[in-house]
Amino acid sequence: MEALYKKANILYIPALALFALFVAYPFVDGIRIAFTNWNGFSRRFSYVGLRNFVRLFKDENVRASFWNTLLYGFGSTFFQQVLGLSLALFLDKKFPGRGITRTVVYLPVLISAVIMGYMWYYLLQYDGALNDIVALAGGEKRLWLSSAASAKSFILGVNTLQYCGISMVIYMAGLQNIAPMYYEAARIEGAGEWQVFRRVTVPLLYPAFVTSITINLIGGLKLFDIIKALTGGGPGYTTNSLATLIHSSYFASQMAGFAAANGLALFVLILAITLSLQAIFRKIEVQS
Amino acid sequence: MRRSIAGLVIALVALGATTAASAQATKRLTVAVNFSMTDSTFVALQGLAAAYNRQTSGVSVEVVTYPRYEEAMKTKMAANDLPDLWTTHGWSVARYSEYLEPLNRQPWASLVNPTIKGVITDKAGKFFVLPFDMEVAGVAFNRGVLDQARVDPAAIKTWDDFKAACARVKAIGKIPVHIGGSAQDDWTVGNFYDWTAPSFLITNDRGNARKTLKDGSFDWKLWAPVARLLVDFRDAGYLNPDYTQGTWADVSKKLASGDVAFAFFGNYVIGEAKKQNPAGEYGFMPVPAASTADSPTVITGERVALGVWRDGKNKKEALKFLAFCARPENVSAIATINGNPTGLVGAGYASDLGDLTPYFDRLKGIRGFPYFDREYLPSGMWDSLCKTGTGLLANTMTIDQAVSKMKSDYESLR
Numbered sequence: 261m262e263a264l265y266k267k268a269n270i271l272y273i274p275a276l277a278l279f280a281l282f283v284a285y286p287f288v289d290g291i292r293i294a295f296t297n298w299n300g301f302s303r304r305f306s307y308v309g310l311r312n313f314v315r316l317f318k319d320e321n322v323r324a325s326f327w328n329t330l331l332y333g334f335g336s337t338f339f340q341q342v343l344g345l346s347l348a349l350f351l352d353k354k355f356p357g358r359g360i361t362r363t364v365v366y367l368p369v370l371i372s373a374v375i376m377g378y379m380w381y382y383l384l385q386y387d388g389a390l391n392d393i394v395a396l397a398g399g400e401k402r403l404w405l406s407s408a409a410s411a412k413s414f415i416l417g418v419n420t421l422q423y424c425g426i427s428m429v430i431y432m433a434g435l436q437n438i439a440p441m442y443y444e445a446a447r448i449e450g451a452g453e454w455q456v457f458r459r460v461t462v463p464l465l466y467p468a469f470v471t472s473i474t475i476n477l478i479g480g481l482k483l484f485d486i487i488k489a490l491t492g493g494g495p496g497y498t499t500n501s502l503a504t505l506i507h508s509s510y511f512a513s514q515m516a517g518f519a520a521a522n523g524l525a526l527f528v529l530i531l532a533i534t535l536s537l538q539a540i541f542r543k544i545e546v547q548s
Numbered sequence: 549m550r551r552s553i554a555g556l557v558i559a560l561v562a563l564g565a566t567t568a569a570s571a572q573a574t575k576r577l578t579v580a581v582n583f584s585m586t587d588s589t590f591v592a593l594q595g596l597a598a599a600y601n602r603q604t605s606g607v608s609v610e611v612v613t614y615p616r617y618e619e620a621m622k623t624k625m626a627a628n629d630l631p632d633l634w635t636t637h638g639w640s641v642a643r644y645s646e647y648l649e650p651l652n653r654q655p656w657a658s659l660v661n662p663t664i665k666g667v668i669t670d671k672a673g674k675f676f677v678l679p680f681d682m683e684v685a686g687v688a689f690n691r692g693v694l695d696q697a698r699v700d701p702a703a704i705k706t707w708d709d710f711k712a713a714c715a716r717v718k719a720i721g722k723i724p725v726h727i728g729g730s731a732q733d734d735w736t737v738g739n740f741y742d743w744t745a746p747s748f749l750i751t752n753d754r755g756n757a758r759k760t761l762k763d764g765s766f767d768w769k770l771w772a773p774v775a776r777l778l779v780d781f782r783d784a785g786y787l788n789p790d791y792t793q794g795t796w797a798d799v800s801k802k803l804a805s806g807d808v809a810f811a812f813f814g815n816y817v818i819g820e821a822k823k824q825n826p827a828g829e830y831g832f833m834p835v836p837a838a839s840t841a842d843s844p845t846v847i848t849g850e851r852v853a854l855g856v857w858r859d860g861k862n863k864k865e866a867l868k869f870l871a872f873c874a875r876p877e878n879v880s881a882i883a884t885i886n887g888n889p890t891g892l893v894g895a896g897y898a899s900d901l902g903d904l905t906p907y908f909d910r911l912k913g914i915r916g917f918p919y920f921d922r923e924y925l926p927s928g929m930w931d932s933l934c935k936t937g938t939g940l941l942a943n944t945m946t947i948d949q950a951v952s953k954m955k956s957d958y959e960s961l962r
Binding site for chain 2: 299300301302303304315319320321381384385386387403404405406407408491492493494495496497498508511512513514515518
């Protein structure tokens with residue numbers, strides 16, 4: 261019996277079955293669909309070779325969505341680290357109301373991204389709260405989501421604000437793991453606050469950086485809900501990420517084959533970035 | 549004690565068996581519709597189902613709606629797991645026919661209104677839906693605003709006339725056209741194109757692109773004037789000031805409040821405006837022509853049309869329910885709610901068009917054309933219309949870019 265367990269632990273079976281059914285099979289079938297001209301609902305389709313993949317390189321919207329994906333991925337990650345770390349450093353100190361402040365910062369993480377997106381969507385309407393405040397201050401009402409730059413900034417901002425709580429929690433856990441003796445030793449040696457932060461806190465927070473950056477980067481690269489709720493990928497096609505473009509190519513444009521090819525490209529992109537990042541992190545870890 | 553427990557168990561088993569037997573005897577029919585639960589059409593269809601359930605034993609019809617109806621239906625088609633009946637929102641032939649039962653042999657088949665028959669019939673002569681009503685639409689307006697601006701809608705024949713009317717409306721401080729326009733409600737912009745494109749490409753009998761759009765040889769440079777009309781309206785200040793963030797809900801609200809003169813939607817926009825301001829005076833006029841060489845026209849198409857799933861287990865019962873729906877009183881009731889002519893004709897089929905009657909009367913001799921995208925563009929290009937439209941409105945796309953995008957999508961989707 262023991263030998264049998266060693267060969268195949270039956271406790272794995274439910275998880276493996278679910279993984280095979282909901283991840284492995286759709287993934288493999290998605291690769292097949294990427295080589296077809298299927299419209300997403302008909303029983304009729306034909307295989308079109310590499311046509312969908314060739315289109316990936318030619319289509320202007322794919323190019324724009326690719327750059328937007330990088331912007332949302334790296335941009336959100338950068339701001340989330342800055343904000344998350346600052347908040348963690350601030351909230352690591354003892355002061356009255358610290359618990360409540362931590363909760364308030366973390367609370368948006370618990371809200372669904374779609375709800376968060378719609379809340380901001382209504383705030384940013386022409387007759388919305390933000391314009392009411394602007395009007396109250398004597399300013400002129402603006403169409404906040406009408407230009408590509410402004411709409412992308414809001415997507416980036418909302419995503420950062422919603423998820424900086426995750427980074428904060430990770431960094432706080434990291435800070436609490438740093439033994440006070442390192443700080444004491446540094447101060448005895450005459451290090452100032454900045455030097456303590458740079459030479460003690462940052463190096464010892466390294467594992468927290470790895471975790472937080474990886475989680476936020478993957479989340480940012482596959483950003484979907486906030487874009488859908490806030491701009492729907494518009495105006496035009498300007499704020500689409502690869503994830504929202506996949507959705508609209510599949511359902512609205514009825515190009516399931518192209519959407520599947522796009523999905524594969526996104527998978528490869530996220531995989532390549534994550535693996536590169538892991539390699540960089542390993543290198544830094546070895547050097548330090 | 550034991551006896552009581554045994555009695556209870558027997559009673560529960562008996563109750564379970566009875567429920568199971570009754571569930572077996574009652575067949576549940578699902579009717580999926582593309583109207584929200586607060587929409588008057590949804591409520592009316594629910595009323596029809598309730599009436600049918602009362603008079604029929606063994607069948608229970610339930611009307612449901614899905615969030616993101618079109619996406620849900622596409623997923624259900626892909627899985628070949630569809631509701632017993634569903635509304636086809638103008639796509640009974642191009643999108644849904646593969647999964648719908650042909651209805652040519654139904655007892656009411658010969659009564660289909662000849663005006664809509666061509667629109668809902670495929671190349672093989674089969675049709676797949678019961679059309680409750682048919683859309684006959686033009687440009688909806690608030691009569692009060694037009695009177696105030698001294699605009700006679702009957703005198704508007706071309707887009708130049710329309711622009712002159714817009715200038716008059718703007719001069720009295722009102723909004724000439726509410727387009728909606730937000731990326732979230734981008735269908736409102738697609739609708740604008742559906743209304744305006746035919747005047748440039750289809751309606752002129754002396755020169756049009758009807759054939760080339762269908763055979764794939766269409767010169768997409770001809771799309772530029774269609775796109776330019778939208779940009780002209782924007783640049784002249786004829787659109788709602790929040791034209792990149794306006795919603796569908798805003799359109800009827802502003803039309804009802806007398807802030808807006810024109811809206812490019814079917815008569816359902818008037819129905820919605822009436823809900824908010826029943827005292828308002830509304831009407832509609834034919835869509836202007838692109839030049840004096842042509843004449844104004846109206847848009848025709850499916851509105852509420854119900855089809856039956858070809859492979860459904862309850863197909864027989866679904867066809868019986870459809871026959872019930874096809875009765876004169878039922879068809880007339882739905883058509884009346886939408887302010888449209890009935891989809892079936894004959895004794896007893898008549899809708900009460902209410903305040904819109906005089907406007908329908910004026911349509912004698914006016915030519916009708918089907919929805920542009922449904923008839924002349926491949927399925928899937930609706931999104932291209934909507935997205936290029938919002939791109940133009942927000943100035944994130946040039947006219948050339950919009951033309952190029954339309955061309956590439958047309959070529960991919962054909």
